[in-house]
Amino acid sequence: MHRFYIRLQVYLILFLLIFVAINTAAVVTSLKILQKKRLETTDLFFAKSLAARVYRDIIEENIAELSEKIFKEKQVRDDKIEYIMVYDKKGYLIAYTYFTAIPKKLISLETEVASTRHRNQRITRIKEKGLSVYDIGVPVLEGVMPVGSLHIGIKSSYLRNLFLLAIIPSLVVIFIQVFLIVIFRENIARLIISPSYKISNTKRSG
Amino acid sequence: MKLKILRLSSFLVCFSILLISACSRAQGADNYLGVTDSKILLGTSLALTGHFSYLAVDYLEGALSYFNHINDLGGIYNRKVKLISYNDRYEPYKTVVNTQKLIHQDGVFMLFDYFGTPTTVKIIDMIHETKIPALGFFSGAETLRTPFRPMMFNVRSSYYIEAEALIAYFTLQYDFSRIAVVYQDDAFGIQGLKGVQMALIRRNLEPIATAPYLKGGKDMGQAIERISKFQPEVVILISTAGPAIFFMEGMSKKGQFPYYSSFSVIGSNQFSERIRSSKLLPLSVYKKIMMTQVFPNPKKNDLKVAGEYREIYRRYYPKREFNYESFEGFINAKVLIEALKLAGEDLNRKKIVLALESMKNVDIGGFQISYGVLDHNGLDDIYLTQLNSDGRFVEVV
Structure with a gap:
């Protein structure tokens, strides 16, 4: 009986571990999907609407006005946006929000997307020393013709913080449940065993 | 007991029927809004x-x-x-x-x-x-x-059909390919511009120059500067009468007399009146000014x-x-x-x-x-x- 009792406690803990693992994986996966969706909807929409507001400055080569617009946008969303960069039709960088030198990776990224830059939107993860962003690249269109491209770097840390804010309460609840079950595992095992023990005793005496 | 259940069920059925008919009547009432006997x-x-x-x-x-x-x-x-x-x-x-x-x-x-x-x-x-x-x-x-x-x-x-007709005319009748677009910088202008661009793309062409202007178009200077640089054969004006006249006068001052064409919404009476009263648009330019209409001539x-x-x-x-x-x-x-x-x-x-x-x-x-x-x-x-x-x-x- 005692062996069965110990085995039941072990099974209980194993079950709990699997339960927690599956639960955590499900929460993390769904939040990652949400994060991706957020990038593909809210942030992409923001990039497109900004692109729609700057096409005129590009064709009129009004770089001062263009720079003012992108600096203003970055300023009001500083916790979220790492950079905004605007390229002309030929792929030359014409406005950007960096005060210091542009990280090398961003220059090479622009070369990478050059073939598709004017046609498609694109979200790329960039991770290197001192720079961790999701780069959203969208074409700047005048009517249906591309006149340039716009890139916005969404800080990974911003998305991670949102992610943690959402995930922490769920994880805390799960771990409290686990903790309580581990503490009270003996009582739970006894609760399960005692009726069957009683039945088998009655059967044996009968 | 059975009788009670039966009564309760019939009550519920009647109540549901009444609720559904009330809802559909409410919808029906919406359907009849704005119409009376008179x-x-x-x-x-x-x-x-x-x-x-x-x-x-x-x-x-x-x-x-x-x-x-x-x-x-x-x-x-x-x-x-x-x-x-x-x-x-x-x-x-x-x-x-x-x-x-x-x-x-x-x-x-x-x-x-x-x-x-x-x-x-x-x-x-x-x-x-x-x-x-x-x-x-x-x-x-x-x-x-x-x-x-x-x-x-x-x-x-639609504007797309107007644009297609215009581009077809200028490319087939005159074999023009140097086509520029001046457009009002709002949904109207952008829709017209898209129509022209798509009509040109279908013929493996694209506008040689484009120039947006702000609604009202009192200052068309920038558009004139931009477009005149390219010496277009045709300028499509997606605008109202006033800005179109300012633009054509500006081009005339620069010694450029391309064909012009505007969309139906420009208002032909006002447009032609203003052309006639302009001292900067000579008679020789008249035959180069065209516009699309989506209805036959009312006269x-x-x-x-x-x-x-x-x-x-x-x-x-x-x-x-x-x-x-x-x-x-x-x-x-x-x-x-x-x-x-x-x-x-x-x-x-x-x-x-x-x-x-x-x-x-x-x-x-x-x-x-x-x-x-x-x-x-x-x-x-x-x-x-x-x-x-x-x-x-x-x-x-």
Whole structure:
């Protein structure tokens, strides 16, 4: 009986571990999907609407006005946006929000997307020393013709913080449940065993 | 016990039936909004003052003249047609507010004769959500046509068709390829620009230069500088009359006299008047100024509906001149009246939609209009006009 009792406690803990693992994986996966969706909807929409507001400055080569617009946008969303960069039709960088030198990776990224830059939107993860962003690249269109491209770097840390804010309460609840079950595992095992023990005793005496 | 259960179930069944019928009656009541035994209430919002009023007022009066005529004859199944019109001064959010008022406070039966692209595109979702039928828009914007909107019916052709006709004419007739575009920097201009770009792309071309300008277009200097650098053979003007004149005068000052063409919404009377009064546009330029029209010439003698329009419009607005804008309003009203007749005496919103959709090759006095279950665009005709030596637009194609 005692062996069965110990085995039941072990099974209980194993079950709990699997339960927690599956639960955590499900929460993390769904939040990652949400994060991706957020990038593909809210942030992409923001990039497109900004692109729609700057096409005129590009064709009129009004770089001062263009720079003012992108600096203003970055300023009001500083916790979220790492950079905004605007390229002309030929792929030359014409406005950007960096005060210091542009990280090398961003220059090479622009070369990478050059073939598709004017046609498609694109979200790329960039991770290197001192720079961790999701780069959203969208074409700047005048009517249906591309006149340039716009890139916005969404800080990974911003998305991670949102992610943690959402995930922490769920994880805390799960771990409290686990903790309580581990503490009270003996009582739970006894609760399960005692009726069957009683039945088998009655059967044996009968 | 069984009896109690039986009673309770019958009560629940009766209650559900009553609830469902009450709900459907409420929906039905919405369906009949704006229609009484003596009147059919319609609503519109347009620029009765301001920048575009010179077009919108004529457009409204054209429709009103035909409604007055029908009402004087006794109405449709003894119901008089009443059109409530609010002024939005061509400001999109004023259009939204006016439309909210028309739908929720005035309780109009349907929306009719709206004016402008930036204004009407703002009410598309409202039409969709409230399921109110809407007919006749003074705009060729593709957004009003694609994707398909079940409650919206266009009468005129789209800007894309106007652009295609223009580009086809200039590339086939003159073999021109150096085509530039000047456009108003709003939804109207962008829609027209897209139409021109797509028509050019189909011919492996693209505009050699483009220049947006701000609504009002008092300072066209930048557009003139930009476009003149490229010495275009044709300049497509997606604008109103004033900015178009400023632009053409500016190009003349630079010694450039390309072909010009504008879209139907420019207002041919005002446009030609201003060309005639300009000292910077010589007679030799006249034959190079063209514009598209989406309706036949209202002064045409061999067109039945044109004669009817002139007679009725003169009766109710004796001091007004005949023009394309009032003719368009008149035709919109005529299409609606035909649909109201088809919808029958027991009129409701569903029936007017079905009636419009059932109109196939309906003759409205010399030309035909057709709708279908999945086709809510009535006409796709384009008439190309050219300024003659008297400074008046005449049909060339």
